[in-house]
Each structure stands twice: as C-alpha cells, then as structure tokens.
Amino acid sequence: MTKPLSEEQAFKVFDTILRSDDKDSSKESLVSAFLIGQRVNRETDRELKAYCLAFDDELGPPPVADVRSLTHYGEPYDGNTRFFRSTLFVAAVRSCYGESSLLHGVDWMPPKGGITEEQMLKFMGANTHLNPLQAKELLEDKDLGFAYLSQREARPSLFSLIGLREHIKKRPPLATTEKVQQLVRAKGREAIVAGFYHEGYEEPLLMLMRRRGVHSGLVVKGEEGALSMTTRLRSGNASKGLPVNYCSGFRSSTAASALEVDGVSRQSFSIAVNAKDYGFEPTDTPRTDRSVSKNIELGLAALHGQKGPAYDRIVLNAGMIDHLLGCDVAEDVNSALDRAREAIDSGRAPKRFLNYIKASNKMK
Structure with missing residues (x-):
C-alpha cells in the first residue's frame, strides 16, 4: 500500500x-x-x-482516579533483552511522594520477546489480571500509588493480535500507538512518558500525547528503546543521530485537571541528559540478558538501599522525569534527585513495592 x-x-x-x-x-x-x-x-x-x-474506550470510558497527579508509562511492549529495566522500581519510588504511576503492557510480545513488567510482577506473585477499575483503586490507595494493567484485560482486541504480530516479525503501527494510552484517567494532572528507539518517531508520539490532552508529555531514547536513561558515558564511536538519554517533550504550567486542559500554554523542550552533570559516576548498565530473576534481584537490592549502577539508574529516572514533566517540588533537578534518594534510603519505596503485591492479590 x-x-x-x-x-x-x-x-x-x-x-x-x-x-x-x-x-x-x-x-x-x-x-x-x-x-x-x-x-x-x-x-x-x-x-x-x-x-x-x-x-480507545473498548471497555467503555476509562475510570477516573481521585489522585493529584498520574503518569502513564508507555514502555515498549516487547521488553528488554540485554539491559536492566527500571521503570517498575521507579514507579514505586515516585509513589512515595505523591506522583502516581500507571504501567501497562503484556507478558510477552514479539519481535524481541524480552523482559516485561508483567513477567516481573508475576514472578514476585502479584496479580496481573486486574481490570481498569481495580487499577483505579490501587492508584487511590495512599499506601500504594501505582498500578499495572495487562493489555489482556484492558484491550482484549489488541491482545488477540499477538499471534499475528509474531507471524509478521516486525513492529506494526500499534507498537507505537499502544504506548500512548490512558487506561485510567485522573482528577488531577496527567502526563504520558514513552520510550522510542528509531529517530523520527519522537514527534508522532508527542503528537499523540497532545491529542490525549495531558498536561505533560515526554519521549525518552533510553537503552534498547526503553524508558531507562543510563549513567554510562556515550561511546566515542556511538552511531550518528539522537544519543541515548535524548528526551523531548512538553509541559503545561496550568494546575487545571487534565480533563479540562486546552493545551494552549504548553512549553516544548528537548535535552540530552548527561548523568555526570548531576553528580553520577559513569557506570556500565547492568546486564540481565533476558533473566527476569536477575532484573528483580537488581531492582529490589537497589530499593533496599544497595548503592551501585541499578540504584543510580532508578534515582536518575525518577528525579529526572519528575523534573522534565514539571512535577511539584522538582523545578531544581538536584532537589528532585535528592527526593528520589530519600524515598529509597528511608525504606518507604521497598515497602510500597511489597504492599502492591499484597494489595493486588486482594482484588476480586
């Protein structure tokens, strides 16, 4: 065609x-x-x-959570095959200071068939069969503040195409559009964050976010096209084009609900984040090589305060996303990073993570 x-x-x-x-x-x-x-x-x-x-609205209008702020995370559904995937742990950190997060995805998706959030949650015993109304309840729980929805429950018709996607061996257009969804809405501010790899998709993704009417939108060229920014130095022989850690987006200064925002006062920006500028020692990204247990081990150790590359990546991605989205008390990058560190070092982040596993299993 x-x-x-x-x-x-x-x-x-x-x-x-x-x-x-x-x-x-x-x-x-x-x-x-x-x-x-x-x-x-x-x-x-x-x-x-x-x-x-x-x-959109396959199961009817999405429920509206009574939360001050909600970030929709659009990780590539086909997962990571090489490097540590941090977003699930970042969501637990951000929830400690009132930045709620909704993650969505699948257990397995071609063409990469890598590690996904659903695989990690299942491995740890969480319920991954929640519907949008149940996710809304978890988002509103003051002891939780984040939730995961599987495409299986939230978008059954899209989920039914996985076999077809395996057959064609390529990422179809819906690999782009499925990352930019609002499966639950919020009474407060809303933001969408999505990962990308191939140059040229950043503007279409931001266009879809603007169409959604959110206050803030952000695309990140993380490692493997995922959302995780890295603390490693860019190689001298890195390929031409946009570097890893390139971010582009928009944010709104209005405090109105995302259900009311008109998009007039949005400010656009782009930046290549250099972690060294914010005091991070350059380190190679931890390898997981499709091992779900290794990814969980790295993430949980970091949430329990073990310093190292995984800890730094979680802090970097929590604080930097807070800053770029224009979240409360995050105008200064270093203050935003310190807030993320405190959420981990105080022991609140791992507690939230365990609370989520327990609470998800109580949902009927």
Whole structure:
C-alpha cells in the first residue's frame, strides 16, 4: 500500500481488524500485509490518530482516579533483552511522594520477546489480571500509588493480535500507538512518558500525547528503546543521530485537571541528559540478558538501599522525569534527585513495592 490513508479510512480498516473474530488464514495474510505496508511506508499522523481512536474506550470510558497527579508509562511492549529495566522500581519510588504511576503492557510480545513488567510482577506473585477499575483503586490507595494493567484485560482486541504480530516479525503501527494510552484517567494532572528507539518517531508520539490532552508529555531514547536513561558515558564511536538519554517533550504550567486542559500554554523542550552533570559516576548498565530473576534481584537490592549502577539508574529516572514533566517540588533537578534518594534510603519505596503485591492479590 503506497498511498497514505485518510483518518476515516485508517479507522475503518483497523476497527474492522479489531472487531473481527474470523481466523481465516487468507484474511490473516491480508491483515499481515496491511500492517507491514503501514510500517514500511511510515505511518502518517492521521493514520496513527485513527489507530488510537479504533481501540480507545473498548471497555467503555476509562475510570477516573481521585489522585493529584498520574503518569502513564508507555514502555515498549516487547521488553528488554540485554539491559536492566527500571521503570517498575521507579514507579514505586515516585509513589512515595505523591506522583502516581500507571504501567501497562503484556507478558510477552514479539519481535524481541524480552523482559516485561508483567513477567516481573508475576514472578514476585502479584496479580496481573486486574481490570481498569481495580487499577483505579490501587492508584487511590495512599499506601500504594501505582498500578499495572495487562493489555489482556484492558484491550482484549489488541491482545488477540499477538499471534499475528509474531507471524509478521516486525513492529506494526500499534507498537507505537499502544504506548500512548490512558487506561485510567485522573482528577488531577496527567502526563504520558514513552520510550522510542528509531529517530523520527519522537514527534508522532508527542503528537499523540497532545491529542490525549495531558498536561505533560515526554519521549525518552533510553537503552534498547526503553524508558531507562543510563549513567554510562556515550561511546566515542556511538552511531550518528539522537544519543541515548535524548528526551523531548512538553509541559503545561496550568494546575487545571487534565480533563479540562486546552493545551494552549504548553512549553516544548528537548535535552540530552548527561548523568555526570548531576553528580553520577559513569557506570556500565547492568546486564540481565533476558533473566527476569536477575532484573528483580537488581531492582529490589537497589530499593533496599544497595548503592551501585541499578540504584543510580532508578534515582536518575525518577528525579529526572519528575523534573522534565514539571512535577511539584522538582523545578531544581538536584532537589528532585535528592527526593528520589530519600524515598529509597528511608525504606518507604521497598515497602510500597511489597504492599502492591499484597494489595493486588486482594482484588476480586
């Protein structure tokens, strides 16, 4: 398919794909060809908006959590295959000072089939079958403040396409759009953070975030295209293009609810974060090499105060994201980083993490 689709055409095609229960192999081949063609030709903004519209509100309007601030984390659904994945632990840290976080994803996703938040939570015994209403309750719990939703429960039609995605061996357009979702809304400020790898996707992702009407949006070129910024030095022979730790986004100064924001007063920014500028010693990123238990071991040790590369990455990603999103008491980067360190060193962050595992299993 060489000609871009209009927003209406793209919506109709993708809506038909999502609503179809037909497993006819010839139709699956046509759908595969369509999705591959969309990615090869690079999806237009109109097409990306249409994909979001097609799977929005599949289970009805999202519930609204009574929280002051909510960050939606859009990690790549296909996980990490090499490096420590920190976002789950960052969410526990940020919840200690009132910055609630909603994570979403799957257990396993092609093409990488790497470590995901769902794998880690399952390994530790958490309930990963929550629905959006249950996630809302966990977000509102003053002893928790973060939650995880599986695509299996939140977007069943998208989840049903995993087999097809494995067959086509490429990331389809929905690998971009599924990262920019609001499965639960907030009465207070909302932000979306998403990871990216290939240059050129940062602006489409930010466009989708603006369309969502959030106060702040941020894209991060972390390691492996994930959200985790690193403390390692950039190699002298690093490839051309945007460096790892490149961040681009927008933020709003208004304190109105995200349900009311009009997007007029947003401030855009971009920065390549150099951790050394903020007092971090350069260190290589811990390797996990698809080991869920190793990733958990590193994360929990850091949450319990063990200093080292994993600890530094959790602090860096918590404090820097607070700062870039314009969160309360985070205008000064070093103050934001100190607040993240205090959440860990005081013992509050690991307690929140364990509380989440227990509370998720009490949900019926």
